[in-house]
Amino acid sequence: MFGYWDALYFVYVFGIGLLISYVIYKWAERTSTGTRRTGDGTKIFLSGEDQDRVIPQFEHFRGYVTGRHVMWGLIRGINRMFIAFRREHTGLLSDYVSYLLVTTAIIVGALIVWG
Amino acid sequence: MIPFQFITAFLLMTMGIYALLYKRNLIKLVLALDIIDSGIHLLLISFGYRIEAGQIPTAPIYTGYETVKSAMVAPLPQALTLTSIVIGVCVLSLAMALTINAYRHYGSLDVNKLRRLRG
């Protein structure tokens, strides 16, 4: 056909990438004079959140870096679209029926005009 | 000129769709589904009806065909309608069962009260 793909190439590239990252990791550990073993270097930062930081009165949220905390930038950025989509999904049976009628009417009309 | 059966059939379907859109009682919605089905059955049956040489057609029963000496309606739409009626009964009974269960859970037959799933 037009293009060419081979899944095995991606396996090779993935393996080479793993190897390179392992080498970089080892190199960083050797040159870091031990800061990656103790202290702040061992922490993981997800979405810029320090998982050991305790916020007063929000102790029960401590350290939960879960699905709620990722992709908040995307969700905040196009929040208006999501609000519009959620508003359309009303849960009323008559709305579902009217969407079905409108869809069918559009298809029938388009087919009559250009069919 | 459009035969009057076709007009009646499409009128029935429109009535059913109107009820599905604007009625809120679940039992009326079940009836609306049945009315739409009836309209389609009427349309299907009327396709099989034909008048040959001025004779009124009879039911398609083959045993007495020589003695009756009249045209028969097409048998296929009747078979299809019977099948479709059976399917319609199945849908109706399931809809009634769901309606009973909905009344148990929501304490109401108003379909607009059934909107906890959204968003």
Add this chain to the structure above:
Amino acid sequence: MMLPYLIIIPLFGAFATPIVGLAGRKAREPWAIFITALTLGVAAELFYTVWKSGEILVYTLGAKSPLGQGVGFPIRIVWEVDLLGALFALMVTFIAFVAVLYSSEYMKHDTGLEKYYTLVLVLEVGMLGIAITGDLFNFYVFLEIMSIASYALVAFRNDTWEGIEAGIKYMFTGSLASSFILLGIVLLYGQYGTLTMAYLAKMIAENPTFTAKVALGLLAGGLLFKSGAVPVHMWLADAHPAAPSSISAMLSGLVIKIGGTYALARLAFSVFGMGVSTKTVGWIIILFACATLIVGNAMAIIQTDMKRLFAFSSVGQIGYILLGIGIGLAAYGSDVGNVALAGAIYHTVNHAIMKALLFLVAGAVIHQLGTKNLNELSGIARKMPVTSFAFLVGAAAIIGLPPLNGFASKWLIYESSALFNPFLAAIAIIGTAFCTAAYIRVLFTFFGRPSERVMNATEPGKAMLVPMLILVLAIIVMGLFPWVISEKVMIPAAKTLENAGAYVTALLGGA
């Protein structure tokens, strides 16, 4: 001729289940597994026969020849199986077998299981019938068998409000869509006086009338509803999460494809392909596909209910399949259309496997933890490593990460849509970006720090792990040989679907 047994075995098995259930509570599950395994064997044999010979199998019910005595047109019900139908029959039986195997443990705590297995087998009969039928009214009957079984299965757990509410919405709107489909079939019968799909294709090619166009519009509207295209996707997002998880796997993996996109492609190509302007039909489907891609994948991001997220993702993936079918219709006869159609068929099979796996994972989580709220599921990878691995594979495949199977089919669709119209390829890639965002949220939840709720969780039993691992194996094996599968199966299947003339001559002879 093994073709009739494809319907006979599951139909017999379905109505024998209550009788077998009298033999004891332990007898039902082995019976259902046995019947589905036997059907899988028949479907595999049928697929091998059709694939080997490359011909279209025609089976007439109750006679040797479909033609009537002394007349030159078919008067009997026929089944007509080409490579596409055989491939989808194999897919249906495989996923149904896996789902039944899974439910032997997943549904152990429920009552009324003989009804459950009866309904599952009836659902399988309906889908297999749609895949092999060559008669329009027969198609409607099988569609209704499938739909009624799925309405009942969505509301199977009638002690929860969720199942009942979703069942009512699915049932009322679904019956209206079925009525539209029946109305379309009735109009075609009234105009042309026949119901055999191949003969109807010939008549429509000779004399495409106004009625045929209206009928196609009604059929397409009803079938787009059944496949869950936007803006008629709302029942899907309500109904699929409410069903038991093994049923969600079948509904999301099979029902929306066999009863929706497959039937739409079959009608658009084989029946109307020679009479109605394929360009118009193709562009209508493409427009709905674009809306489906954006809305379905975007809505998946903001869900907190895991199964609802997967259901919205199903809507988005249906968008890819519809896009492939639409481009296949709009660029009918060219290389681009052929590749797009092959991509759509390939993605149908892939998505059936991936989405079945994801819903089975969701079912395992619900079974072990009793919740599907993503905010409470943080960190289950520590406690359920095999389940999390299965989810990881399924999510990577559905995003389209090489070397898993989702990549090959998505690549075919991107490539052909970019050649057809770059704007469509851009929309498809935006859809994938949203899809990736949604699955990364679930992934972070699974691999995050464990919350109190998951501390006592354990892996599910063998009967739930084995089906998941079968599907993982299928994904990896299919991902390693994408070019072989595409060249040997998917491109020929797309070619048989495009070649509507062969579909007609297989039934009517050299006419």
